[in-house]
Amino acid sequence: MPIAVPAGFRVAGVYCGIKKNAEKHDLALIVSDRPAVAAGVYTRNQVFAASVALNRPRTPGENFRAVVVNSGNANACTGAQGDRDAQRTAALAAAACGARADQALVLSTGIIGEFLPMEKIAAGIEAAAARLGSDEASLVAAARGMLTTDTTHKLAGRTLELDGRRVQITGMAKGAAMIGPRMATMLSVIMTDAALAPADAQRLLGAAVDYSFNCISVDGHMSTNDTVLLVANGAAGGERLAGAALATFAKALDELCVELAKAIPADGEGATHLVSIEVAGCASRQAARQIAKTVAESPLVKTAVAGADPNWGRIVSAAGYAGVPFDPAGVSLWVNGVLLYERGTPTAFDRAAVSCSIRDHRDTAVQLTFSDGTESARFWTTDLTAEYVRLNADYHT
Amino acid sequence: MPIAVPAGFRVAGVYCGIKKNAEKHDLALIVSDRPAVAAGVYTRNQVFAASVALNRPRTPGENFRAVVVNSGNANACTGAQGDRDAQRTAALAAAACGARADQALVLSTGIIGEFLPMEKIAAGIEAAAARLGSDEASLVAAARGMLTTDTTHKLAGRTLELDGRRVQITGMAKGAAMIGPRMATMLSVIMTDAALAPADAQRLLGAAVDYSFNCISVDGHMSTNDTVLLVANGAAGGERLAGAALATFAKALDELCVELAKAIPADGEGATHLVSIEVAGCASRQAARQIAKTVAESPLVKTAVAGADPNWGRIVSAAGYAGVPFDPAGVSLWVNGVLLYERGTPTAFDRAAVSCSIRDHRDTAVQLTFSDGTESARFWTTDLTAEYVRLNADYHT
Numbered sequence: 001m002p003i004a005v006p007a008g009f010r011v012a013g014v015y016c017g018i019k020k021n022a023e024k025h026d027l028a029l030i031v032s033d034r035p036a037v038a039a040g041v042y043t044r045n046q047v048f049a050a051s052v053a054l055n056r057p058r059t060p061g062e063n064f065r066a067v068v069v070n071s072g073n074a075n076a077c078t079g080a081q082g083d084r085d086a087q088r089t090a091a092l093a094a095a096a097c098g099a100r101a102d103q104a105l106v107l108s109t110g111i112i113g114e115f116l117p118m119e120k121i122a123a124g125i126e127a128a129a130a131r132l133g134s135d136e137a138s139l140v141a142a143a144r145g146m147l148t149t150d151t152t153h154k155l156a157g158r159t160l161e162l163d164g165r166r167v168q169i170t171g172m173a174k175g176a177a178m179i180g181p182r183m184a185t186m187l188s189v190i191m192t193d194a195a196l197a198p199a200d201a202q203r204l205l206g207a208a209v210d211y212s213f214n215c216i217s218v219d220g221h222m223s224t225n226d227t228v229l230l231v232a233n234g235a236a237g238g239e240r241l242a243g244a245a246l247a248t249f250a251k252a253l254d255e256l257c258v259e260l261a262k263a264i265p266a267d268g269e270g271a272t273h274l275v276s277i278e279v280a281g282c283a284s285r286q287a288a289r290q291i292a293k294t295v296a297e298s299p300l301v302k303t304a305v306a307g308a309d310p311n312w313g314r315i316v317s318a319a320g321y322a323g324v325p326f327d328p329a330g331v332s333l334w335v336n337g338v339l340l341y342e343r344g345t346p347t348a349f350d351r352a353a354v355s356c357s358i359r360d361h362r363d364t365a366v367q368l369t370f371s372d373g374t375e376s377a378r379f380w381t382t383d384l385t386a387e388y389v390r391l392n393a394d395y396h397t
Numbered sequence: 398m399p400i401a402v403p404a405g406f407r408v409a410g411v412y413c414g415i416k417k418n419a420e421k422h423d424l425a426l427i428v429s430d431r432p433a434v435a436a437g438v439y440t441r442n443q444v445f446a447a448s449v450a451l452n453r454p455r456t457p458g459e460n461f462r463a464v465v466v467n468s469g470n471a472n473a474c475t476g477a478q479g480d481r482d483a484q485r486t487a488a489l490a491a492a493a494c495g496a497r498a499d500q501a502l503v504l505s506t507g508i509i510g511e512f513l514p515m516e517k518i519a520a521g522i523e524a525a526a527a528r529l530g531s532d533e534a535s536l537v538a539a540a541r542g543m544l545t546t547d548t549t550h551k552l553a554g555r556t557l558e559l560d561g562r563r564v565q566i567t568g569m570a571k572g573a574a575m576i577g578p579r580m581a582t583m584l585s586v587i588m589t590d591a592a593l594a595p596a597d598a599q600r601l602l603g604a605a606v607d608y609s610f611n612c613i614s615v616d617g618h619m620s621t622n623d624t625v626l627l628v629a630n631g632a633a634g635g636e637r638l639a640g641a642a643l644a645t646f647a648k649a650l651d652e653l654c655v656e657l658a659k660a661i662p663a664d665g666e667g668a669t670h671l672v673s674i675e676v677a678g679c680a681s682r683q684a685a686r687q688i689a690k691t692v693a694e695s696p697l698v699k700t701a702v703a704g705a706d707p708n709w710g711r712i713v714s715a716a717g718y719a720g721v722p723f724d725p726a727g728v729s730l731w732v733n734g735v736l737l738y739e740r741g742t743p744t745a746f747d748r749a750a751v752s753c754s755i756r757d758h759r760d761t762a763v764q765l766t767f768s769d770g771t772e773s774a775r776f777w778t779t780d781l782t783a784e785y786v787r788l789n790a791d792y793h794t
Contacts, residue, residue, distance in 0.1 A: 047717035047725045077713065079742055112710035113743040219696040221711070222718035299616040299696070299781075300789060307790030313509030314618070316474065320444035321619035328444045345476055346510040384696075385790070386783035392697060393704030393782070 002136040003157035006168040006193035008033045008235030010132035013145030016124025018072035018110070018117060027121070028069040028145030028172075029128035030189060031097045035063040036233035038105060039201035041209045043226035049076035050086035051106040052227060058105065059229070060202035065103040067189055067229060068093035068125060069146045071174070072110040073117070076224040085116040092122055096129035107187050107227050109148055109174065143172040146187050150176045154263040158252040162245040167194045167236045169252055173260040176218065176267045186213065188228040188260055194241055194249055195234030204250045205230040212257035215289070217381045218268040219388075220297040228257075265380050270387030273305050273364045277379040279319075281370035287324045288377035294322035295366065295379075302384035308359035310351060312340040319368060330371025336364060343371075399533045400554035403565040403590035405430045405632030407529035410542030413521025415469035415507070415514060424518070425466040425542030425569075426525035427586060428494045432460040433630035435502060436598035438606045440623035446473035447483035448503040449624060455502065456626070457599035462500040464586055464626060465490035465522060466543045468571070469507040470514070473621040482513040489519055493526035504584050504624050506545055506571065540569040543584050547573045551660040555649040559642040564591045564633045566646075568653050572661040573615065583610065585625045585657055591638055591646055592631030601647045602627040609654035612686065612776045615665040616785075617694040625654075662777050667784030670702050670761045676716075677773035678766045684721045685774035691719035692763065692776075699781035705756035707748060709737040716765055727768025733761060740768075 005011060011030045018026040040059035042052045058064075068089055075082045086108070091101035108116070128145075132138070143153035154173040159166060175186030196204070209228050230253070234240070241249050266274045277296050282288035295301055298318040304311040312333050319331065329344035336357045340349050358364055364383075382388075402408060408427045415423040437456035439449045455461075465486055472479045483505070488498035505513070525542075529535070540550035551570040556563060572583030593601070606625050627650070631637070638646055663671045674693050679685035692698055695715040701708040709730050716728065726741040733754045737746050755761055761780075779785075 043718075045714060045717035046719075046721070046723050047713055047728070077710065077738075077741070077743060112714070221695050221697045221715060224714050224717065298618050299785075300618045303786050303789035306786065309790070313474065313621075316444055317442060317509065317621050318618060320442035320621065321440075322443075324443070326443055331444070341474075344474070346474060383790075384786060386786040388696075389700050389703065389781060389783040389786055392700035393706070393780075 003139060003155050003170055004168050005134040005139050006170055006191045006235065008193055008233045009191050010134050011138050011142040012128040012131040012133065013141030013143070014124055014127045014131065016127065017120040018070055025141060025145040026070060026072045027124035027128055028142040029093060029125060029132065030067040030142060030191065031132055032065055032231060032233040034233050034235060035065060036231050037062045037196050037198045037201050038064045039198065039205040039230045041205055041228045043222060043224060045222050045224050047077065047224050049074050049108055049225040050078060050082035051075060051108040052225060053083060054086045054090060055105050055227065058102065060198035062198055063103055064105060064231060065097050065099035066093040067105045067107065067231060069107040069187065069189065070121060071146050071148050073108060073114055074110045074112045074225050075108045075116050077113045078115055081115055085118055088118060089116065089121055092125045096125050105229060107146070107189070109146065109187055109225050112224060146172065146174040148174065149269065150174055150267050152267060154260055156256050156259040158256050160248060160252050162194065162241065162248060163238055165236050165238050167249065168192065169256055171256055171260050173263060175264040176269050186223065186226050186264055188213065190230045190256065192232045193234065193236040194232050195238060196232040197240045200246060201230050201232055204253055208254045208257040211254060212261035215379045216261045216265050217293065217296050217379070218265055262380050265382045268382030269391050270385045271382035272385055273362060273383040275305055275364045275366060275381050275383060277381065278367045278376065280376040281372060282375045283373035285375045285377055288375050289379070290324050291319050291322040291368065292377050292379035294318055296381035299384055302381065305358060305364050306383035306385045308355045310335050310340060310354035310358065312346065315366060316341060326370050326372050332369045334367040400536060400552050400567055401565050402531040402536050403567055403588045403632065405590055405630045406588050407531050408535050408539040409525040409528040409530065410538030410540065411521055411524045411528065413524065414517040415467055422538060422542040423467060423469045424521035424525055425539040426490060426522060426529065427464040427539060427588065428529055429462055429628060429630040431630050431632060432462060433628050434459045434593050434595045434598050435461040436595065436602040436627045438602055438625045440619060440621060442619050442621050444474065444621050446471050446505055446622040447475060447479035448472060448505040449622060450480060451483045451487060452502045452624065455499065457595035459595055460500055461502060461628060462494050462496035463490040464502045464504065464628060466504040466584065466586065467518060468543050468545050470505060470511055471507045471509050471622050472505045472513050474510045475512055478512055482515055485515060486513065486518055489522045493522050502626060504543070506543065506584055506622050509621060543569065543571040545571065546666065547571055547664050549664060551657055553653050553656040555653050557645060557649050559591065559638065559645060560635055562633050562635050564646065565589065566649055566653055568657050570657040570660060573664045573666050583620070583623050583661055585610065587627045587653065589629045590631065590633040591629050592633070592635060593629040594637045597643060598627050598629055601650055605651045605654040608651060609658035613658045613662050614690065614693050614776070614778045615662055659777050662779045665779030666788050667782045668779035669782055670759055670780040672702055672761045672763060672778050672780060674776045674778065675764045675773065678768055678770060679772045680770035682772045682774055685772050686776065687721050688716050688719040688765065689774050689776035691715055693778035696781055699778065702755060702761050703780040703782045705752045707732050707737060707751035707755065709743065712763060713738060723767050723769050729766045731764040
């Protein structure tokens with residue numbers, strides 16, 4: 001089923017010459033025909049891009065009309081010139097839809113340390129504004145406009161009935177690693193025609209990101225540009241959501257963010273497996289998340305999955321150095337549903353069968369349970385292959 | 398110059414059948430002819446081996462006569478049986494030199510989750526006891542007895558004059574990654590004929606480890622068995638060291654630990670570069686160390702070094718996600734002495750020359766300076782090569 005563009009939005013994606021390869025898009029424009037609320041979640045990197053510096057003080061807020069995304073250049077580590085270029089990019093995008101400069105937000109991804117080619121950006125915004133549409137082809141073109149080394153665009157949608165009105169949430173994302181010669185970043189823009197109060201939009205987005213985009217890792221390298229935006233224009237009609245309707249919306253937003261987030265490691269550089277790490281039985285969600293993240297980022301766990309090796313010792317010992325106290329005698333571990341380690345003791349499992357199960361499926365499920373509480377967390381990562389290393393080392397100068 | 402065995406120590410290394418390959422040693426015995434003080438620093442992994450459980454409550458302490466090391470089997474995740482086996486191993490080593498069971502310490506490294514082959518261990522201890530010597534060949538044999546996938550044994554020595562007496566400090570270490578099908582660990586045993594109070598031995602060892610073995614990383618995967626022991630038997634004569642003599646000893650111990658620690662990433666699995674990360678200008682040593690560690694463990698930094706890519710964006714952005722606040726406009730970066738990034742701005746450096754410099758040298762020097770204070774830290778790591786991934790994935794089932 002095609003994914004719909006929410007009511008009151010028009011989108012476009014074009015090639016404007018930032019990337020060398022003219023077969024790829026490198027600019028996306030998202031316009032709301034009415035003023036929209038926007039919320040944002042940004043990288044916590046101390047070194048952050050000009051686009052992040054521009055957006056952060058503006059969100060949460062209202063009266064937004066445009067989001068412009070460029071790929072191929074991160075506009076990071078570019079100093080005062082970079083800040084001026086980001087402001088000019090916002091102003092151009094706003095002008096293209098008849099809005100004021102402060103009614104636009106900017107996302108960038110690509111090479112660090114080079115100035116934005118502003119003439120190309122200006123021409124690209126003009127070209128995109130002339131092609132804005134609300135059909136699926138326009139949506140795919142916009143989603144392609146934010147990609148760098150991704151092998152595929154990433155879109156997800158949800159349609160809800162809230163207070164008798166049809167509400168659409170549609171998101172696009174990019175990311176495959178922090179890659180290329182100085183290439184970076186995960187980005188996502190989520191549009192909805194629901195009406196939301198700015199504070200609610202920010203709270204819901206923060207919570208959704210915490211369980212989705214903040215629970216994925218390809219190489220553990222947080223970029224300078226990471227940004228997730230939620231833009232809500234209220235075109236579906238009705239008052240701002242509250243109560244049960246807001247809760248239903250939040251649940252759909254959570255699911256949509258998980259779907260988009262998982263698509264990133266699924267498209268991870270050189271990856272042959274999408275690995276889910278489920279941790280349960282911890283004293284706090286933070287503890288569970290920290291264990292899941294530590295397992296997800298262990299190169300030894302990731303190479304074991306690449307090699308279809310049901311190597312429980314690497315997984316259990318990675319959990320052990322997460323910095324979270326736990327009872328080692330209470331740890332159990334399943335891989336693809338098979339119990340490998342039960343309450344601190346190895347089981348006599350069929351090693352060859354588990355190895356085949358890993359080898360023959362793209363998804364690998366790692367489940368760890370502890371005896372320290374009732375809290376849980378999920379994390380998604382890739383395996384680590386020689387191809388990842390080749391893409392990030394041997395192919396560059 | 399050959400490295401001497403300190404006075405009053407005799408050592409041996411043998412093959413006793415724990416490993417499959419009979420050309421490798423798999424057991425080392427270190428005996429002090431007089432009761433010795435011992436201090437220990439151990440893994441902080443929540444999942445720790447039986448040897449760590451045995452040693453930890455015994456150190457710091459005195460009256461030790463023997464240290465026994467086996468390689469090929471970690472005796473980790475082996476429950477109560479593992480604890481009994483570690484105790485029996487200690488008792489056998491103590492008996493072989495006419496001491497009580499609680500006068501020995503045990504180190505293990507190798508496969509996780511399998512029981513120690515106690516008959517082989519017993520025969521190995523007997524064979525080693527019959528071969529104890531204080532010549533260099535015995536020292537090398539003992540150092541080889543603790544290796545797993547290391548390509549070379551690791552020894553370092555220092556000779557000092559303290560209060561008119563000659564004092565020898567000699568250490569051996571092992572480690573190349575946490576590797577092999579469920580293989581693990583870094584181990585080190587440092588012998589000295591200096592006389593030390595137990596509390597001084599523990600304090601000096603803890604400080605030395607903090608600046609050496611705790612500042613290295615191959616894959617960031619802390620093992621279940623990591624152990625560093627300092628054994629001081631006082632055979633050099635004189636009172637327990639104090640004042641200036643103790644400070645001189647401490648300095649030599651620090652240097653020796655750094656030498657042994659650097660030998661581990663230098664022998665890292667599949668590594669083609671030893672990378673030193675020096676961080677200065679931070680508010681605290683802890684902050685500097687955290688930044689150095691984060692840069693050292695970034696797969697994108699490590700693959701860039703493997704590819705001889707002077708990719709400053711990866712290094713600066715890795716520093717940015719270390720969780721340490723800093724002024725981005727105060728960051729400067731040198732690679733192999735060339736300034737790539739100066740106070741928040743990229744420089745116009747000769748990319749090809751820096752790339753050649755990385756490619757043509759096994760040692761790569763990364764220096765980062767900040768404008769937030771005067772504290773500094775050093776860290777050593779490897780690059781990340783396709784060969785590392787192959788060794789840890791493709792070659793296993």
